[in-house]
Amino acid sequence: MTANDTRRSIFITGGASGIGRAVATHFGDRGWFVGVADVNADGMQDTLGLIGGGFKYLHKLDVRDRDAWDVALEAFATAAGGRIDVMVNNAGIGTGGPLHELDKEEIDRCLDINLRGVLYGAQAVYPYLQKSAPDSSLVNIASAAGITGGSGMSVYSATKFAVRGIAESLDAEWADDGIKCCSICPSFIETPLLDGTGNRRSNEAVRDRVKAAGLEITPVEEVAQTVWDAVHGDELHYLVGKTARQLNFAKRWMPGRVRKQQRAGAALLGK
Numbered sequence: 001m002t003a004n005d006t007r008r009s010i011f012i013t014g015g016a017s018g019i020g021r022a023v024a025t026h027f028g029d030r031g032w033f034v035g036v037a038d039v040n041a042d043g044m045q046d047t048l049g050l051i052g053g054g055f056k057y058l059h060k061l062d063v064r065d066r067d068a069w070d071v072a073l074e075a076f077a078t079a080a081g082g083r084i085d086v087m088v089n090n091a092g093i094g095t096g097g098p099l100h101e102l103d104k105e106e107i108d109r110c111l112d113i114n115l116r117g118v119l120y121g122a123q124a125v126y127p128y129l130q131k132s133a134p135d136s137s138l139v140n141i142a143s144a145a146g147i148t149g150g151s152g153m154s155v156y157s158a159t160k161f162a163v164r165g166i167a168e169s170l171d172a173e174w175a176d177d178g179i180k181c182c183s184i185c186p187s188f189i190e191t192p193l194l195d196g197t198g199n200r201r202s203n204e205a206v207r208d209r210v211k212a213a214g215l216e217i218t219p220v221e222e223v224a225q226t227v228w229d230a231v232h233g234d235e236l237h238y239l240v241g242k243t244a245r246q247l248n249f250a251k252r253w254m255p256g257r258v259r260k261q262q263r264a265g266a267a268l269l270g271k
Helices: 018-028 041-049 066-079 104-132 154-173 206-212 220-232 242-253 255-268
Strands: 009-013 033-038 056-060 086-089 136-141 179-186 237-240
Touching (some): 009 018, 018 033, 033 041, 041 056, 056 066, 086 104, 104 136, 104 179, 136 220, 154 179, 179 242, 220 237, 237 242, 242 255
Parallel strands (some): 009 033, 136 179
């Protein structure tokens, strides 16, 4: 056998930075053939520069383009020796603010990238994961915002609730094929997204609001390790960070309290 006959491969969207980069380097350091996709070509080059050896690949991809998915996955599978073992639907953007203030373009862009992109990716990668099963995996990066919705998060939360639901549905749909499906739900992770506002009408960075609320910021490497654990485990939903775990517990056992806290938080923010 050649190296490519046995070397497992992983394809990661949003691989130019943040969680996607951390997952790429984590798997690359452990001998996997790593493929990253993004609209940011320079960022992808930087990611691959962090991975030693020659078992790596990049492809410029807009996840909103269904036809482009087929081209990207076929090219990566060819580069990886004809197989894709894991696909990580990570590409996503944040948006925030009162729903009545959001432009149609803001809403559509978030829905198209965070939701349509996940569905298109799952649909396109299915035959590859079916071929490499059993033990092939689809990993969807969701969020603690997919556990409960907060004020100013209606569009983003809608996409992340959906991403969790897609994982649950495909976990059942693809079970007979031997394909594992799961979602990863991080809380506030140390990525460039924290330096954005999440709301075009605000100049306050998400990072500042998180710190003011006394919440922890989890190292991005913890997400990468959780993706590794998910690929080698068999859970349906994985939580990353203290906030996500506490929120999941409270939502299950104290839903009334969570609701009151969310309303109180909205009042403090003036909506």
